[in-house]
Amino acid sequence: MPEDRIDLLKIAKVEDVQLEKGQEVLTGTLHLTIHNLIFHHDDPSQEELWIPYPIIHTVERRPPSLQTGRHPLYIRCRDFLIVTISMLKGGEAQDVYDSIQKLTCVTSTEQLYAYAYKPQPPFTAQGGWRIYDPTKEYERMGVQTTNHQWRYTVINRDYTYSPTYPRTFVVPQKISDNVLNYAGKYRSKARIPALSYLHWHNMATITRSSQPLVGFKQARSIQDEKLIEAIFESNLPPSQDGKAVYGSTAANLIVDARPVANAVGNLARGAGTENMENYRGCKKVYIAVDNIHVMRDSLAKMSEAMQGAENNGQVNRIGLQRSNWLKHLNILLEGTCTIVRSVHVYNSHVLVHCSDGWDRTAQLVSISELCLDPYYRTFEGFMVLIEKEWISFGHKFADRCGHLSNEKYFVNLSHTGGNAATNTIKDMQNKFYKSNYYQRETSPVFHQFLDCVYQLVYQFPTRFEFNERMLIELHYHVYSCQFGTFLFNCERERVTHQPESKTSSIWDYFNSYKENFVNPLFDPKKNEDIVDGGGVLFPDARKIRYWAQLFNRNDDEVNEMPVYATVGNGPL
Structure with a gap:
């Protein structure tokens, strides 16, 4: 491979x-x-700048500079680094451009950096590929230890039942695999309701799935209805030890993460959303998280405003507002609060889904679990959470992050003169930002999750064992392809390609250099204080802010400080 x-x-x-x-x-x-x-x-006092090819987003070869006569390459990276490298000779610039293009636009995952990367010195930590053990994690929550209402199913042991689901997942004890076989035909990609989280306080749950295949004919599935009914009846009675659980008015929820119009629009494709006449003992809410295309466009606009490409390098605050990025984060955190309140305060179950259940669903479920369970706010627990909800349950990292780039992201404008070059560059950039013709699968879904985690860390600075630097490094390495952890779309692909035997785990990197990623303000006792909420966080969705450090900006450049001065005054 390297020789080629x-x-x-x-x-x-x-x-x-x-x-x-x-x-x-x-x-x-x-x-x-x-x-x-x-x-x-x-x-010699300056550090070298290393740019892994997978992190390169766009490259423009521009006409020679009138001032210097040099031949520039304008490079935008997915970690929001922008550099211009200029060479004295046009031939050299062309050779560099051609080489970067060929080495960035690889055709297979095995050609990515992770398959050649060898840490020097070797990592001191070694258990990264085994950090998440489904049985161990669900037992920690109480499955088949303190709670016997749930069981492990191996119906997907060879990934033929649901190719994008994990091999092992958890379903209600009273539901047989025969019922699951029928229920799977009613959910998109057979991603049936499966247990994500069992709450320590009251055995209420968060389950996740894909959309039901309702269609215009209003199809229904008795087996799907039985499965959800069993989930919603699974927790212990609301009276424990003779004492009523606070707020124990069961109001089980089906959370459709999509806007109503999107959910209803899927009826034409034979899918859609639950007909609530068929689901007893619960109600449905829509969270209205926009789709991957809207999010991709929003990030492009925010990035442009942050980098100030047309504002002399200064942040364009109006452009930031028009990007609607904070609006999207606000909706995610409001949805999180709805789920957290239902589970912790109302003693109720929540089933979360979007269309296929691997984007918006992963965001809402994982952020809610961070708020509900102090374990996930520890260094190890955060890794387990990402492995469980994102990697095991099949978020499409390869597609959403665009690991295999495309030559259309490389444009040679070296023979275009003057204003024509400027206009061509603007036209090309507009095409990049709209991305209508290429990689419509890419979207900053995991980036948004990390941004929401940043908001939580900012609002509750003593509740997290890890720091902001860990979040920034996670964002970088999702795109750098230096580690094998995020290279594939689902567990089945990982089992097929076996990155654990050929690449390094990012968790070994973090654990080997843990001192760099630990939050000095972390106070584990705060998470144990029952009077202070019992370790449950309720974020304030009104007090969100731009993640300045991710863009190498200072807070005062992008955030209106008086507006955010009260952030974190809630329970720490």
């Missing part, structure tokens, strides 16, 4: 290269390896 890729390198080294990064202009030597672009500064 070396042939793609037209040039390995260019001297006297000028690099522009923000307001900095530096000179040095550019090195191209088969997995990284490396800029070595002439000034």
Whole structure:
């Protein structure tokens, strides 16, 4: 594999290269390896800049600069780094452009950086690939230890029942695999309601699924209805030890994460949303989280405003507001509060789904669990949460993060002159941001989850064992493809490709350098204080803010400080 890729390198080294990064202009030597672009500064006090090819989003080869005569390449990265590298010779610029294009636009996952990366020195921690054990984690919650209303099913042991679901998952004890076989035909991709979380306080649950296949004919499934009824009847009686549980007025919820119009629109495709006449003892709410295309467009607009490309490098605050990014986060956190309140205060069960149950569903379920269970706010627990709700339950990391890039993200404008070049660049950028013609599957779904976690860490600074730096590094490495953890779309693909035997786990990296990612304000006693909410967090969706550090910005550049001055005054 590496030998084949070396042939793609037209040039390995260019001297006297000028690099522009923000307001900095530096000179040095550019090195191209088969997995990284490396800029070595002439000034020995400056650190080298390493850019893994998978993190490169777009490259424009622009016309020669009238001021310097140099030939620039304008590079945008998925971690929001923007650099311009300029060479003295047009031939060198073309060779670098061609090499980056070929090495970025790989055709298979096994060609990505993770398959060549060897940590030096080796990681001191080794258990990353085994950090999540489904049986151990569900037993921790009480499945078949303190609560016998649930069982493990191996109906999906060979991934033929539901190719995107985990091999082992948890369903109500009273529901047989025969019922599951029928129920699977009624849920998109056979992603039936399965247990995500069993609440320590009252045995109320969060389950997750995909949409029901209702269609215009209003199809129904008795087996699906029985499965959900069994879920909603699974917790212990509302009276324990002769004392009533606070707020124990069961109001079980089906949470459809989509806007109503989106949910109803899916009827035309033979899918849709539950007909509540068929589901007793519960009600349905819509959270109105927009789809992946809206989120992709929103991030592009926010990124443009943050980077100030058309505002002399200054943040465009109006552009930030028009991106609607905070509005989307607000909806996610409001939805989280609805779920947390239902489970913890109202002693009720919540089933969450969107269309296929691997984007909006993963966001709402995992953020809610962070608020409900102090374990997930520990260093280890956060890793387990991501493994369970995102990796095991089949979030499409490869598709959503665009790990295999496309040559349409590379545009050569070197022969276009003057204003025509500027107009062409703007036209091209508009195409990138709308992304109507390529990679419609990409979307910042996991990025939004990390942003919501950042909001929680900011509002409750003593409740999390990990810090903001860990979140930023997670965002970076989801795109860098340096580790095998996030490379595939579902558990079945991972079992097929076995990255654990060929790549490093990101959790070994974090555990080996844990001291860099620990929050010094963390106070585990706060999570045990029953008077202070028993470790349950209720975020204030009105007090969200832009995640400045992710864009290498300062808070005062992007956030109106007086508006956010009271953040965190709730229970810490």
